Amino acid sequence: xxxxxxxxxxxxxxxxxxxxxxxxxxxxxxxxxxxxxxxxxxxxxxxxxxxxxxxxxxxx
Amino acid sequence: xxxxxxxxxxxxxxxxxxxxxxxxxxxxxxxxxxxxxxxxxxxxxxxxxxxxxxxxxxxxxxxxxxxxxxxxxxxxxxxxxxxxxxxxxxxxxxxxxxxxxxxxxxxxxxxxxxxxxxxxxxxxxxxxxxxxxxxxxxxxxxxxxxxxxxxxxxxxxxxxxxxxxxxxxxxxxxxxxxxxxxxxxxxxxxxxxxxxxxxxxxxxxxxxxxxxxxxxxxxxxxxxxxxxxxxxxxxxxxxxxxxxxxxxxxxxxxxxxxxxxxxxxxxxxxxxxxxxxxxxxxxxxxxxxxxxxxxxxxxxxxxxxxxxxxxxxxxxxxxxxxxxxxxxxxxxxxxxxxxxxxxxxxxxxxxxxxxxxxxxxxxxxxxxxxxxxxxxxxxxxxxx
Numbered sequence: 044x045x046x047x048x049x050x051x052x053x054x055x056x057x058x059x060x061x062x063x064x065x066x067x068x069x070x071x072x073x074x075x076x077x078x079x080x081x082x083x084x085x086x087x088x089x090x091x092x093x094x095x096x097x098x099x100x101x102x103x
Numbered sequence: 104x105x106x107x108x109x110x111x112x113x114x115x116x117x118x119x120x121x122x123x124x125x126x127x128x129x130x131x132x133x134x135x136x137x138x139x140x141x142x143x144x145x146x147x148x149x150x151x152x153x154x155x156x157x158x159x160x161x162x163x164x165x166x167x168x169x170x171x172x173x174x175x176x177x178x179x180x181x182x183x184x185x186x187x188x189x190x191x192x193x194x195x196x197x198x199x200x201x202x203x204x205x206x207x208x209x210x211x212x213x214x215x216x217x218x219x220x221x222x223x224x225x226x227x228x229x230x231x232x233x234x235x236x237x238x239x240x241x242x243x244x245x246x247x248x249x250x251x252x253x254x255x256x257x258x259x260x261x262x263x264x265x266x267x268x269x270x271x272x273x274x275x276x277x278x279x280x281x282x283x284x285x286x287x288x289x290x291x292x293x294x295x296x297x298x299x300x301x302x303x304x305x306x307x308x309x310x311x312x313x314x315x316x317x318x319x320x321x322x323x324x325x326x327x328x329x330x331x332x333x334x335x336x337x338x339x340x341x342x343x344x345x346x347x348x349x350x351x352x353x354x355x356x357x358x359x360x361x362x363x364x365x366x367x368x369x370x371x372x373x374x375x376x377x378x379x380x381x382x383x384x385x386x387x388x389x390x391x392x393x394x395x396x397x398x399x400x401x402x403x404x405x406x407x408x409x410x411x412x413x414x415x416x417x418x419x420x421x422x423x424x425x426x427x428x429x430x431x432x433x434x435x436x437x438x439x440x441x442x443x444x445x446x447x448x449x450x451x452x453x454x455x456x457x458x459x460x461x462x463x464x465x466x467x468x469x470x471x472x473x474x475x476x477x478x479x480x481x482x483x484x485x486x487x
Binding site (some may be wrong): 077 | 260261263264288289290291292293392395396398399402403404405409410413417
């Protein structure tokens with residue numbers, strides 16, 4: 044099964060959080076990074092609770 | 104011409120002859136059984152046929168019967184050996200030769216040797232396990248654990264698309280789906296069912312067929328679940344078959360089994376990811392997704408705590424600066440008893456520029472003093 048979407052989202056999110064936590068992040072970039080992170084969080088949360096498309100399979 | 108007699112008389116004669124020879128005698132036999140029909144609870148007996156084969160030829164064949172007093176032996180056998188009473192089974196049992204006027208020559212089964220059957224099953228099982236390891240580089244026995252291609256696959260972080268192999272209208276199917284559909288986190292799942300007979304004679308081939316079907320479209324699934332309800336009619340045999348175990352061990356998607364058994368572990372269980380019951384498989388899957396969500400939640404927490412800290416830091420820096428500025432202001436200095444000396448409203452920072460007779464204005468707290476310089480000297484170090 045394809046897992047790229049949510050695992051890439053998760054990996055991106057982890058990177059962002061590290062950036063947000065780093066001391067070198069300029070304060071004026073903070074808002075933007077937090078916004079990006081929140082979008083990824085929303086994506087993952089939505090992913091957990093929806094099936095993208097109902098798979099129509101031929102059984103037998 | 105031979106004498107003409109009634110059928111019943113002839114049958115009686117046969118019966119009498121047999122009784123003379125076999126009366127009171129019992130025998131232990133080991134033979135394969137066939138013609139086994141599903142139990143009809145309206146009847147207090149069960150007919151079977153015993154056969155002995157050599158290669159593909161049948162060397163001997165005779166009808167057998169369990170009368171009501173022996174029927175309990177079948178249940179007992181299934182309970183002890185975890186095998187179904189089906190065609191192809193090899194049975195060791197105590198029999199009596201009997202002739203029934205209506206049904207003819209029969210072996211009446213008096214007792215089944217379940218312990219013998221159990222021993223054979225165990226031997227067979229060990230042989231199959233050894234063969235699996237010998238014939239497959241991908242199956243290894245390490246510290247008493249079987250490591251296979253399948254059970255060393257990485258499980259997906261998020262499980263959503265499940266191929267379910269189960270028997271139609273079974274407890275296993277119901278239990279698994281109920282748990283999955285009613286999960287309290289409201290996670291979404293797509294469960295595609297591959298229904299098949301899951302016990303009995305050809306069950307292992309049918310299960311294998313379903314696995315093949317899933318493999319053909321494996322990109323549509325995260326993993327495969329095989330479940331079967333507990334119940335009393337438990338038959339382990341299909342899950343101990345070499346072909347099925349071998350296929351499962353090398354299957355490209357993780358297989359999670361919940362074939363409802365507390366005492367035993369089937370060979371397929373050993374080759375895959377074993378969970379004892381259908382409900383436990385479902386719980387495991389839901390928990391796996393919950394772990395993923397927890398990780399996201401942790402990241403979320405880290406962000407908000409970081410943002411909070413940053414804002415707090417910024418605000419406390421600001422306060423600190425304010426305090427500093429305040430303490431350095433001229434009025435703060437005057438309050439502490441220092442004075443500001445000016446000439447012509449210019450603050451004097453270098454006293455060298457003050458000459459005798461200069462007109463000074465000295466600013467103190469609240470008041471200023473005007474004065475004329477009468478004397479100047481260099482400070483001794485101890486003066487300050």
